[in-house]
Amino acid sequence: MNHTVLEHLDQNGRAAAFNTVYEDYVMPVNVSAAHVDEHVRSNDINLAESPLWLDDNGAVVGMAMLGIREDRGWVGGFGIAKPYRGRGLSHPLMQEVFDRARSLGLRSISLEVITTNTVAIRTYERAAFTHLRDLLILVRKPAKLTLDVDTSDVTQVDPAQALANRPRTSVAGSWQHEQTRIDASENLSALALGSHDAPLATIVYSARTDNQIRVNDVAAIDQDAAHTILAALINREPDTSISVMNEPEGSNTLPALYDLGWIEVMRQHEMVLEI
Numbered sequence: 001m002n003h004t005v006l007e008h009l010d011q012n013g014r015a016a017a018f019n020t021v022y023e024d025y026v027m028p029v030n031v032s033a034a035h036v037d038e039h040v041r042s043n044d045i046n047l048a049e050s051p052l053w054l055d056d057n058g059a060v061v062g063m064a065m066l067g068i069r070e071d072r073g074w075v076g077g078f079g080i081a082k083p084y085r086g087r088g089l090s091h092p093l094m095q096e097v098f099d100r101a102r103s104l105g106l107r108s109i110s111l112e113v114i115t116t117n118t119v120a121i122r123t124y125e126r127a128a129f130t131h132l133r134d135l136l137i138l139v140r141k142p143a144k145l146t147l148d149v150d151t152s153d154v155t156q157v158d159p160a161q162a163l164a165n166r167p168r169t170s171v172a173g174s175w176q177h178e179q180t181r182i183d184a185s186e187n188l189s190a191l192a193l194g195s196h197d198a199p200l201a202t203i204v205y206s207a208r209t210d211n212q213i214r215v216n217d218v219a220a221i222d223q224d225a226a227h228t229i230l231a232a233l234i235n236r237e238p239d240t241s242i243s244v245m246n247e248p249e250g251s252n253t254l255p256a257l258y259d260l261g262w263i264e265v266m267r268q269h270e271m272v273l274e275i
Contacts, residue, residue, distance in 0.1 A: 001061060002054040003096070007047035011037055017052060020060045021079030026117045027266070043067045043076050043176060049104065051096045053089075062093045066100060067175065073101045074175045075111035094127045101275055108275060110175060112246065112268040121269065129271040135174050135246040136254070138262040144238040147260065149231035154193050162190035162202040166219040174246040174270065177217050188216065191236075193229050201229035205242075213237055215244045218253055226256035234260060 006014055011033040018036055022029035031039075040047065044067045053061040061084050065077035075097065080089050101109055112135060113120045187207045192199040201220035205213050213233075220226035230253075233242065244262060247254060248270075 004052050005048055006050040006052045017060045017063045020081050021063045023082045026114050044069050045076050049100045064097050071107045073106045073109040090123050110272040112270050115267045124271050129273045132270045132272045134249045135268045135270050136264050137266040138244045138257055139265050140242045140262040142239045142241055145231055145234045151232035154191050154232035157190050157192040157196055159188040159190040159204050162204050166202045167221045169219050171248050171251045191232050193225055201225035203229045213240050213242045223252050223255050226253045230256050230260050
């Protein structure tokens with residue numbers, strides 16, 4: 001077996017490797033090269049430290065994507081190709097991730113796993129990952145706002161400004177919501193409540209080609225501010241489905257999301273390992 005890294009594949013090869021190890025996953029996965037490139041950039045995936053295993057014919061056996069921020073690591077993709085599952089390969093693959101993390105001086109590694117994926121959860125628990133909290137994936141179907149919310153103090157702002165001045169919250173965001181730069185995503189827009197320099201709430205979102213909007217980041221000082229910024233987005237996009245990815249349980253945004261029509265469609269365990 002050839003042990004290499006994802007850096008040695010081109011854009012299409014990385015997407016093919018990702019799709020291969022996620023074949024017959026608990027949810028359908030079929031990502032494009034552009035999607036993987038955005039994932040790599042926005043989540044600080046280090047391709048030179050991301051293991052790629054190939055068989056003697058050059059076919060993908062396993063792959064892991066390792067994101068790195070200061071002394072923390074994050075597994076942004078992990079799996080074994082279908083023909084090689086059931087052979088105990090996930091454990092040595094994860095061990096290679098650990099070895100690389102240690103050599104880089106990382107102090108922790110985190111990851112997310114869908115709560116219904118019991119096989120993967122057992123794999124990560126066996127590797128000594130512990131459950132930190134749950135992250136929620138929510139969707140609001142197209143519909144006009146029915147609640148009376150005053151959004152007159154919400155204005156359009158530059159996405160980079162919104163991320164730089166986002167309010168501090170008591171619950172830390174997920175790895176994907178920590179991003180402080182916006183060069184990795186296209187078609188980004190942003191709203192702010194109140195002062196642009198010290199807003200009460202901010203939301204950064206992207207329009208997708210399938211008539212959907214994805215919220216990249218939302219932050220508010222309290223539930224009232226969360227109501228207002230979310231209502232403003234709905235008013236601007238009443239005929240579009242709006243998804244929120246990996247909102248932490250316990251965030252002050254969750255009650256407003258539920259109140260304004262978002263429904264939980266999936267849940268992930270956020271797990272962490274101290275190295």
